[in-house]
Structure formats: structure tokens, C-alpha cells
Amino acid sequence: METFKKGTQRLTDNEVDQLMKRQPHLLKQSYDQIPNLTPNSQEVISRQATINVGTIGHVAHGKSTLVRSVSTINTVRFRQERVRNITIRLGYANAKIFKCPKCPEPQCYQSFSSEKESNAQCELCKEVMTLVRHISFVDCPGHDILMSTMLTGAAVMDCALLIVAANMPCPQPQTQEHLVALVITKLKYVIVIQNKVDIIFRDQQAALRNYEEITRFIKGTIAEDSPIIPVSAQLKYNIDCVLQQICNFFPIPDRQLQVPPKMIIIRSFDVNKPGEKPENLHGGVVGGSILQGILSVGDEVEIRPGRQSKNGNQTTWHPITTRVVSLYAEQNELVYAVPGGLIGVGLLIDPSLTRNDNLVGCVLGFPKQLPELYRELEINYYLMVSVVGAQQQDGKTQKIAKIQQDEMLKFNVLSNETPGRVIEVREDKIMRVALNNPVCTGLQEKVAFSRRLSNKFRLIGWGIITDGKTITL
Structure with a gap:
């Protein structure tokens, strides 16, 4: 079997055989053919997300609930978050959006978790649906003291859902602040979600007043021409309309594939459990979004700024050089990853370096090809x-x-x-x-x-x- 080219490295025949056993449908072509792919190719979107959708807005307006309604994933995962019922760290979840060829719009749009196979059947008419989008949610905290965390998530967003609670006056403080953050990051595409309409369903005038408040608030902003969708994320009311607008209003961003990869790290962690035997230990894992290029299993990569050391009053930074041993999009194992979506990258480094988000803020790419x-x-x-x-x-x-x-x-x-x-x-x-x-x-x-x-x-x-x-x- 011909050896596959892998960036600056090569996979041996034995390594290729092992990868083909795990993912034969992805390795029918050589790595020389990867640059011919596009972010919307079925080979890509069947395995990984290609667009990052942020969920922003004031605390307790239903951002995480909306993500769960679309993706079936609960982004509130840490104990402190569950006790307080708020998002503290950046949440992430992937979802596949399918379109039924027979059902009318917007009912023809249905979403499932990232693990759903591409031959999914319509829940209404049992017709085989077409996969049209694979998206990654970046669920941002809405508390004012966590604004820096929101700005970290905004760095990888391609577009955003601005969630506004219908049972509260608009705008709330972080509704304003988050929208300003989108202006700073120059995001052009925003959909406004008027959530919690089920709470005021008996008072139609209250819903209309809230809608008028939202319209006045977004006038003159980047969201001025955005659709405003009334939704009950808790009851999954009008979620199909949200899916329709995500597919039609949010374009797939232009991506550079034939350049050295550059990935922004927004999460890092140790996947090993306490007391794990040495022979079963896994290397550190980083998570983030690829801005350009293609990252593949086996690539030698560098992380900057990397590791910090001190000698008296002098501080030195040491870039980390390591190798990619695994790529994941949610539970989907990848052989290569393209820009867009949130990707987990398994590395051959000491997991203590990635524990507790230690590498957040770093950039990953090929050695000596990263910015200064x-x-x-x-x-x-x-x-x-x-x-x-x-x-x-x-x-x-x-x-x-x-x-x-x-x-x-x-x-x-x-x-x-x-x-x-x-x-x-x-x-x-x-x-x-x-x-x-x-x-x-x-x-x-x-x-x-x-x-x-x-x-x-x-x-x-x-x-x-x-x-x-x-x-x-």
C-alpha cells in the first residue's frame, strides 16, 4: 500500500492499516486529495461540524436550553454549573441538521446529535433526509463577571444566536454587552431568538411589546436586518424555524485549506481518571477551532506560547512540540479535520500540561509556521x-x-x-x-x-x- 503523506510526516503502512480498520470510508483517498475537499463536502460534514454558532445573551435567558433542544447535548456539565444552574465555562455541542425532501418548510428541517448517520429518516414521513449542515455551538456564559469567557468564545464564532427572554424587558445588561462584543469581532450574521414565549402565551400584547423592544434595540446594529424568531426552547416550540434560518441565513464561511494549519485553543484537559494505570494513560487533549489549513492524525505540531518557566525574576516561555495522535468531533473519530467546528486533539504530551484549561489562549500549528x-x-x-x-x-x-x-x-x-x-x-x-x-x-x-x-x-x-x-x- 502506498504510504500516505501527512503534512511534514508520513504514516507507515501499518499505521494506515490501523486507521482504515477504524474509518475505511474516510481513507479511500490519499492525503494528496484532501485539499480538493470543501467545508461542505459530504465526506466532511458527515463527520465534523464546519461552522461555529455562538449562543449569546443575558444570564438565564435560555441559551443552554436552546442548545440542548437542537443538539440533545446538555452544555451545563460541571458540578458548580449544575448547582447554580448557569453556564460558567464555555459550553460546546455539535448538531446535524437534515432536510426532508417531502415535508413542507419549516417542518422539513430536523436536528439530531452529531453521531446520527447520514441516512437518517424523517420523523414525520419516514423519508430518507439529506444532511445539509453540521454545526458546533459555542455556548457562552451570560453573567457580567464572565465577560472575558464570552470574548474567548467569540474568537472562534462564525455567526451567533442572540437569545432574549420574552418575559423580561429588552435589553438586559449583558444582552447589550454581548452584542457590542460581536461588533468588535466583526461578526456579520446574527439571528435573534425571542425565547420563553410559553411563559407569556396568555398575554399576546406582552409578547408584541417585547418584540417591539427587541426591534428598537437592534436598530442601527449589526442585527438590524436579522430575523426575530419566537421560541420556547424548553418545549421545543418553533425549533424547526430556528433550524431553517440557520441553514438559509448563515452562509458557510470561506476557508483556506491549502495553507499550514492554525488552530485556536479554547479548552484543554486531562482525560485520565484518578488512579489510572501507567500503561493506560492518555496524553493531554486540547480543544478549539481550526482557522485555516487541514490538521491530520500523525502531524507534528507546535503550541505557542506553550510552557512557562521561571528562574528568579526571569520568565521564559517554551513552545511545546508534539504529535497529533487522535482527532475527535464530539464522539466522531477523525483522520483529518478542516476549518470550522470544535475539534478535540489528542496529543503526545504530559496531561498535566493541559489540565484545567492550562493551554487556553495558545495557538497550535506546524512547527516554526506560527505567528510571533x-x-x-x-x-x-x-x-x-x-x-x-x-x-x-x-x-x-x-x-x-x-x-x-x-x-x-x-x-x-x-x-x-x-x-x-x-x-x-x-x-x-x-x-x-x-x-x-x-x-x-x-x-x-x-x-x-x-x-x-x-x-x-x-x-x-x-x-x-x-x-x-x-x-x-
């Missing part, structure tokens, strides 16, 4: 007039003061979050900042920054990286 590490940044910044969603005790909006030299702010670059000290502020809206931790980024990348106000970090502005000072690895 910057410890100082020059940012062309834009300062907001007032704090979104925050009011003073007298009910007036809280104005944002000018940025001062030596002030400490929190900066979000891609999925990296780090404090930084402002070392210079110029009249031409340029500031230079010294970051506590380096960021792996390129010039012209977007950056958001927050200021501590009333013991909470609140979003106050954003900017573009124009220059910087790199560090030696």
Missing part, C-alpha cells in the same frame, strides 16, 4: 463612550474615563486573556501596552480590552494591533 510571540503591543484603539449595560446609582449611564499611563487593563487577543500595563498613550489614539503574558498573534489582529469597575472587569473598548515587540523563544 508579542510581549508589548502597539494598538490603534477605540474607546466607548459609556459602559455597556452598567448604570450608576442615580440611574445614569456610567461614562468611560480616558486611558491613563501606567493603568492596568485586561486584554483579549483571539482566545488569550492577559492583564497589561499601559506604558504610553498618544493623542492619535495609539497606546503601547506591556502584557503580563505573551500572545501568539499577527499584526492587524483585533483586540478587546476591559477595565476593573466596581470589582468587575467591564468592556470599555477595542482596537487593532499595528506593531509590537516580540520575544525570543
